[in-house]
Every structure is written in structure tokens, then in C-alpha cells.
Amino acid sequence: MDKLDLLKKHTKPHLLYLVLLLFATFYYLIQWPVFAGDTDLWYHLNGGRYILEHMSIPKDSFFSFISPAREWVDYYWLFQVIVYEIHFLAGYYGLIILKVIVFSGIVWMVLLSLYNKIQDDDRSYLYITIIFSLCLLFLLPRYQLIRPHIFSYLFIVMFIYILEFKKERAVFLPLLAVIWCNIHGIEYPVMILILLAYVCEFFTNHIWHKRHINKDDLSYIAPIVISMFAVYLTPHFSNLTWVPFVPTGSASLYIKELQHFAFEDLASFFMIKMSISTDTAFNLLFIAACLSLIVSVIKKKLKISHAILFIGGIILLTRGKRFGYEFALLTIPIIKANIFNLSIKEIQNKIYKLLCIIMLTCIAITPFISLKNMFANPPRYPVSYKNLPHGIALFLNHINVGGSVFNHPNNGGYLQWMLRPGYKIFMDMEVPFLFTDEDIYLAGNVFFNDILLKRLISEYNPSFIAVPIETPKFKEMIEYFKHYKIVFFDDTTVLYINGRHYPFIADEYKINAIDPFMLIKQSIISLKGKTGFKPAINELHKILQIYPDCGIANQIMAMIYNNESLYQKAILYEDAIIRNYPELPVGYKLKADSLKGFNEYDKTIENYRIALKKSDVNNKSDIIYMNKEIALIYLKQKHYKRAYKLFKKTINIFSPDTSYRDIYYLSLSASMAGKTNEAIEAYKYGYISVPDDNREWQEKYKDLRIIIGKINEG
Numbered sequence: 001m002d003k004l005d006l007l008k009k010h011t012k013p014h015l016l017y018l019v020l021l022l023f024a025t026f027y028y029l030i031q032w033p034v035f036a037g038d039t040d041l042w043y044h045l046n047g048g049r050y051i052l053e054h055m056s057i058p059k060d061s062f063f064s065f066i067s068p069a070r071e072w073v074d075y076y077w078l079f080q081v082i083v084y085e086i087h088f089l090a091g092y093y094g095l096i097i098l099k100v101i102v103f104s105g106i107v108w109m110v111l112l113s114l115y116n117k118i119q120d121d122d123r124s125y126l127y128i129t130i131i132f133s134l135c136l137l138f139l140l141p142r143y144q145l146i147r148p149h150i151f152s153y154l155f156i157v158m159f160i161y162i163l164e165f166k167k168e169r170a171v172f173l174p175l176l177a178v179i180w181c182n183i184h185g186i187e188y189p190v191m192i193l194i195l196l197a198y199v200c201e202f203f204t205n206h207i208w209h210k211r212h213i214n215k216d217d218l219s220y221i222a223p224i225v226i227s228m229f230a231v232y233l234t235p236h237f238s239n240l241t242w243v244p245f246v247p248t249g250s251a252s253l254y255i256k257e258l259q260h261f262a263f264e265d266l267a268s269f270f271m272i273k274m275s276i277s278t279d280t281a282f283n284l285l286f287i288a289a290c291l292s293l294i295v296s297v298i299k300k301k302l303k304i305s306h307a308i309l310f311i312g313g314i315i316l317l318t319r320g321k322r323f324g325y326e327f328a329l330l331t332i333p334i335i336k337a338n339i340f341n342l343s344i345k346e347i348q349n350k351i352y353k354l355l356c357i358i359m360l361t362c363i364a365i366t367p368f369i370s371l372k373n374m375f376a377n378p379p380r381y382p383v384s385y386k387n388l389p390h391g392i393a394l395f396l397n398h399i400n401v402g403g404s405v406f407n408h409p410n411n412g413g414y415l416q417w418m419l420r421p422g423y424k425i426f427m428d429m430e431v432p433f434l435f436t437d438e439d440i441y442l443a444g445n446v447f448f449n450d451i452l453l454k455r456l457i458s459e460y461n462p463s464f465i466a467v468p469i470e471t472p473k474f475k476e477m478i479e480y481f482k483h484y485k486i487v488f489f490d491d492t493t494v495l496y497i498n499g500r501h502y503p504f505i506a507d508e509y510k511i512n513a514i515d516p517f518m519l520i521k522q523s524i525i526s527l528k529g530k531t532g533f534k535p536a537i538n539e540l541h542k543i544l545q546i547y548p549d550c551g552i553a554n555q556i557m558a559m560i561y562n563n564e565s566l567y568q569k570a571i572l573y574e575d576a577i578i579r580n581y582p583e584l585p586v587g588y589k590l591k592a593d594s595l596k597g598f599n600e601y602d603k604t605i606e607n608y609r610i611a612l613k614k615s616d617v618n619n620k621s622d623i624i625y626m627n628k629e630i631a632l633i634y635l636k637q638k639h640y641k642r643a644y645k646l647f648k649k650t651i652n653i654f655s656p657d658t659s660y661r662d663i664y665y666l667s668l669s670a671s672m673a674g675k676t677n678e679a680i681e682a683y684k685y686g687y688i689s690v691p692d693d694n695r696e697w698q699e700k701y702k703d704l705r706i707i708i709g710k711i712n713e714g
Contacts, residue, residue: 014125017364018132022107024368025136028375029143030100034092035379036387037145039413041083041095043428044076044147046417048084051077057235061434063416065404065424065460072434073236073243075185079148082183092382095146102150103143109157110135113332116165124339126360131288131335133367138281138328140374148184149325155180156190156329163198163224163305164333170223177230185240186433188231190316190326195224197308204304243433248320250437254444255429257322274362274369282324289313289331292338306334377583377614386581391490391547392466393418398546399505403463403498406456409435409443411466411493426462447471450480457481465496472517488543489516491551513539519552524559533560549580558590567597585611589626601633624650632665640672648678653685660689664700671708679708 034041043063050058057077060069074080086094114128114135143150158176162169173195181188202221206213213221234240252258266286270277293310296302313327379386389411396405402422407415412428419425427435427443446452447467453474456462465484467474469492478484483499487509494516499506513535514527527536537560543553554573561570571594577587592607608626615623627650634643647666651658663686671679687701 014129024371028371033379033381033384035384041146042417043413044080045084048080051081070434073239075243076148078182099146106154109161113161114336127340134281134285137370141278152184152187159194167220170220173223173227177227178233181230182234186244189244193312195228197305199224201304251432258320261317261321274366275373276370285328288335292334295338310334379583380580388414389493391550392493392495394547395488405464406462407466408468409440447474450477453477463498463501467494469494475517486511511539524563551581562593567594570594585614605630644669644673660686671711
């Protein structure tokens with residue numbers, strides 16, 4: 001019986017659940033844009049562009065001015081060609097579709113692997129559905145980014161599915177192996193591991209049972225053996241073989257996914273508001289794999305291939321956290337071979353049965369809640385420039401003078417893709433395979449260490465230095481080199497130009513009135529000079545003319561105009577923030593401030609509420625501010641009960657941060673809401689806190705006392 005017929009016949013509830021879960025997954029995934037979780041995608045795009053323009057695979061750091069040029073093996077050249085061609089034809093929309101298609105493939109293969117030849121038994125389907133849901137939640141975050149790994153995970157499951165369940169299709173393995181080794185060649189040891197696991201099982205079984213290899217056996221084993229040599233069928237020939245074994249010990253200190261896996265982390269389980277973390281999903285899969293191994297050993301049914309895949313997965317885990325994905329996929333066969341039967345029908349006690357039903361309902365709901373939280377608050381579609389030096393790239397292309405751009409490695413991928421051919425950057429994050437640990441030490445620490453800065457300028461004398469905006473110390477260090485001037489900035493980076501290389505550009509674009517490093521931290525009033533805000537506004541206008549989507553520049557302009565009560569002008573900049581950074585609360589908060597100036601109270605409350613929903617729970621000051629503003633509007637609208645409820649939630653009269661002004665409004669709203677005792681109590685604490693020389697607020701409190709008295713008498 002076909003597997004799908006089996007699903008339809010015996011598992012209608014499970015099938016319906018899976019359809020709903022997959023629908024929800026792809027509904028969210030297709031709406032998630034390309035974003036800068038890292039900038040790897042863009043150096044892949046640049047690599048693909050280079051390959052197709054030069055009709056050759058790069059063998060060195062062609063985009064870098066580093067000397068001497070670093071040589072390497074481009075082990076993902078075919079992936080680079082694929083993503084570049086798709087981007088060339090369909091832009092970022094095409095890349096999103098690619099991501100969804102590849103994820104669809106791996107989901108389908110995992111689904112077929114887990115549900116293949118399952119017993120006609122509801123108890124089995126329940127356990128497998130839980131395992132599938134965990135696999136889905138664990139893999140999904142990895143597919144939010146477009147990197148070669150997304151293909152490798154698909155190939156892992158395809159190889160296992162063919163070798164475990166569809167041996168007659170082994171003839172396709174050599175072709176798949178060649179494609180895999182060219183898309184993501186560094187993963188070839190995982191491919192060899194899978195092939196060896198089934199080769200060892202094949203020959204062990206034949207030797208144990210004293211069977212000769214017949215024609216059918218040969219059609220199975222020959223493609224497997226041939227596939228092992230696919231590593232030599234790339235443009236690199238034998239040079240690819242050593243790449244996976246490049247030491248990455250130091251890289252684990254600056255690349256998160258290469259950090260060493262700590263087995264004590266397996267004891268951590270987190271569930272927040274019915275949503276499980278990626279680490280928790282992995283831990284549950286790890287436990288399921290270990291239990292399956294134990295059961296196989298006890299029942300003496302442990303297959304050699306399953307044991308090798310499990311041990312290989314453990315060895316990979318010891319090399320870094322990122323190999324948790326390989327482990328989860330490699331252990332699918334052993335989990336599938338040891339399905340635990342779960343059945344509520346066999347429980348006779350009604351209370352226990354009810355508790356089990358409640359628990360399973362919670363388990364069933366959890367993936368949907370996890371999906372909603374995972375994809376909550378999406379960035380701009382189809383691509384978000386948050387955390388990218390997009391403005392810097394636009395400025396450099398605008399002046400189009402060429403030269404060397406010293407950059408932080410995190411931004412290297414995007415800069416090399418965006419900049420015109422006349423520019424060369426220092427490095428990207430292709431470490432330790434292209435660039436060295438020494439390179440990244442210099443590039444990462446030069447913004448904090450004046451000795452390294454002097455060495456950099458002495459050795460390379462770069463035309464531009466792109467400085468992370470969160471490193472204000474650099475401004476003090478660079479003062480030693482007077483010829484470097486700030487000429488541009490965006491939300492991530494401040495750009496310095498070498499005035500000796502381009503004196504006219506330095507004079508035309510130099511920034512004096514504002515300090516980009518401190519722009520967000522300083523008060524708006526501090527930008528006001530002798531001639532008012534005009535110098536700051538002029539420089540911000542220069543930024544916005546080249547990069548109109550700059551979040552910081554739009555934010556400061558909005559704040560200046562709000563300060564000047566020019567609310568209509570402010571809204572133009574606030575709308576720009578909301579349009580480009582819809583996931584951030586700042587645009588909605590500023591727009592609410594402007595709308596409040598127009599006395600459009602309903603729209604003000606709406607925008608404050610959106611901002612509150614998008615705010616970080618740790619940003620308590622902004623949350624308190626917005627709640628107070630909403631409560632004050634309720635007071636003006638005479639919604640006294642709403643105002644009091646919100647003031648009471650927001651204001652702690654015993655907190656040293658609470659002012660007599662806050663307590664006044666708490667007491668006033670309480671009195672108007674008919675909460676006289678609460679109003680009197682708040683009044684007492686607020687009144688004694690008013691300074692003796694503050695006649696205005698003393699009078700306010702006297703009036704408040706009269707109001708409370710009248711209401712109390714009434």
C-alpha cells in the first residue's frame with residue numbers, strides 16, 4: 001500500500017494536523033524577508049557575479065586590498081552561481097522563493113522518512129507527529145537565512161531516505177553527490193559518513209549470512225561506492241579534500257555557530273508562553289535519539305548503519321554547535337526504527353485520561369504558538385537593510401572615486417556586493433578558510449586599539465575607514481590622524497575619508513555639527529547651537545539626500561521637529577522610519593508624539609499601542625513613558641477608570657524614580673474614577689514630595705485636595 005494511501009486511511013486526524021502545521025509554517029516563511037542575520041548571502045552573491053563575469057572560480061581574495069592576497073578553495077561556487085542567477089532574474093523575491101522551495105524539499109523528505117512503512121496504529125502516529133514537529137521547529141530558524149547549508153541538510157535527508165527506504169533509487173546517488181560537493185563541498189565528510197554507514201552494513205550482512213553479491217546487490221552497492229569519489233568531481237579536484245579539516249579552534253571564539261557544544265546544555269529546557277526555544281527542540285530530539293539507541297541495544301535490533309550515523313553525529317557535535325542540525329538529521333533512521341507507542345484509548349481512569357488529553361492538546365498547540373513567536377514582528381519586505389551598511393555603500397557609489405575601504409568583517413559581505421568595481425574592502429567573514437585569525441584580530445580590534453590603528457594606517461593608508469557606530473572610542477583615537485574626516489554615516493557605520501587622497505570630497509561632505517557616535521544617546525536640546533537646530537538639520541539633510549531611508553537621521557529629524565512643535569514635518573520622517581523599519585517601536589512612538597500635538601487622541605493611542613507591542617520588555621523607561629501618555633489622554637477624554645487602571649499599572653509610588661508629578665496624575669485619576677481611598681493615599685505621598693519653592697505644583701496639589709474632598713462628600 002502506498003504511504004500516502006496509508007496516511008489517508010488510518011490517520012485522518014494526524015493528516016489534518018500536519019496539513020495545518022505545514023500551512024502555518026509556509027504562511028510565515030513566505031512572508032519573512034531577506035535580512036542581515038549575517039552578511040554571508042551577499043558575499044555569495046558577489047562570488048557568483050565574479051564567476052559568471054570572469055567565467056572562472058576565484059582562487060584568492062579578489063575583492064580585498066589585503067596584502068598579500070589570501071588564497072583558498074571556493075567550496076560553494078555552485079551555490080554562489082545559483083543565488084546570483086536567481087537574484088539577477090527575480091531579485092530578493094526570487095531568493096525568498098528559493099528558500100521556501102528548498103525548505104519544502106527537506107520537510108517533505110523528513111515527512112516521508114518518518115512516516116514510511118509505519119504500523120497501522122494510531123499510537124505510532126502520535127509519537128512520530130511529535131518528532132516531526134520538533135524537527136520542523138528546530139530546522140526552521142536555519143532556513144530564515146539563505147546559505148549553502150540549506151542545500152546540505154536537504155541532501156543529507158535525501159541520501160538517508162534513498163539508502164534506508166528506496167534502495168532501488170541508489171542509481172541517482174552519484175549525480176546527487178556531485179551536485180552536493182559543488183554546492184557545499186566542505187560537507188563531503190558527512191556524505192561519506194552516510195555512504196560508509198550503509199556500505200559497512202551491506203558487507204557485514206553479506207559476510208555474516210555468507211551471501212554472495214548478486215546482480216541486484218551490485219546495482220545498489222556500486223552507485224554508493226562511486227558516489228564516494230564525487231569529492232574529486234569539482235573544479236578543485238583533490239584540493240577540496242583537506243578543506244573540512246582546517247582547524248577552527250580559534251574561530252569558535254568569534255563565530256557563534258562554531259562555539260563548542262557543551263553537553264550540560266542538554267539539561268536546559270525553556271518554554272515561554274507555550275513557545276519552545278530552538279535549543280529545547282534539539283534537546284528533545286537528542287533525548288529521543290538516545291532512547292532509541294538504548295531500546296535498539298536492549299532489543300538487540302541495532303542496525304550497523306544506524307549506530308554509525310549516531311556515533312558520527314556525536315563526533316560532529318564535538319566540533320561545534322552548528323553540527324546539531326546534522327546530528328538531528330543523521331539520527332532520523334534510528335528514531336524511526338524505535339517508535340514509542342502512545343495511546344490515550346488504553347487509559348481506563350477518566351481523570352488520568354482527561355489529564356493526558358489536556359497535555360496532548362497543549363503539545364499540539366505549542367508548535368503553532370512557537371511559529372507565531374518565531375515570525376512575530378517581521379522586518380521590511382522583501383529585504384531589510386537593518387544592520388547593513390547600506391547608506392555607506394550608497395554614499396561611496398555616489399562619489400564613485402574608488403579606493404580602499406577598511407571595514408569591520410561583519411559588514412564585509414554586504415560592502416563587497418554593493419560597492420562599484422573601483423573599491424576594495426579589507427575582509428569579510430570567510431574565516432578561517434579564506435582569511436586568517438590574524439586578519440580578523442586586526443579588523444575586529446583596530447577600532448579599540450590605537451596601536452593597531454597606527455599599524456593599519458602605516459601599512460595600508462586606506463582611503464576610507466568604515467567604523468561600527470557603537471565604537472565611540474574610535475573618534476578619540478583617530479584625532480591623532482587629522483587628515484581623516486567623518487563624511488557620512490548610516491544606522492550601523494560611520495565613514496571616515498582620507499583627506500589627503502580626496503581633499504575636495506572631505507571638504508564638501510565633512511560632518512561637524514553632529515556626532516554620529518553619540519546621536520541616539522544625546523538629548524535633542526544638545527544639538528541646538530547658537531543658530532538653533534539649523535546646522536544639525538543641514539547635515540542630516542545631506543545624509544537623507546543620499547540615503548533617505550536612514551533610520552537614525554529620520555529619527556533625529558522627527559525629534560527636532562516635534563521639539564519645535566512642527567508636527568506635520570515630523571510625521572514625514574516618522575512615516576519613513578515605519579516604512580523601512582516596521583519591526584521597531586521608535587517610528588510609531590514618535591508618530592504618536594506628533595499626533596498628540598494635533599490632539600488626534602485616538603490615532604495617538606493606536607500608535608502608542610503598536611509601539612508598546614513591538615518594544616523590548618527590558619526597555620522599561622519607554623514602556624512606562626508610553627503607558628503614562630496613554631493614561632493622560634484617557635484623562636483628557638474623561639475615561640477616568642481606564643486612566644486610573646493604566647496609571648496604577650505603570651506608577652509605583654514607592655519607587656525612587658516616581659516623581660510627584662506622576663503621583664499627582666495617579667491620585668487625580670483615582671479620585672475621578674471614584675477610588676477615593678486610593679486617591680487620598682497617593683495624594684499624601686505626592687504632596688510631601690513637592691519642593692517648597694515649586695509654587696505651581698503646590699497649587700496643583702491644593703486643587704487636587706479640593707477635588708478629592710468634593711468627590712468624597714458627594
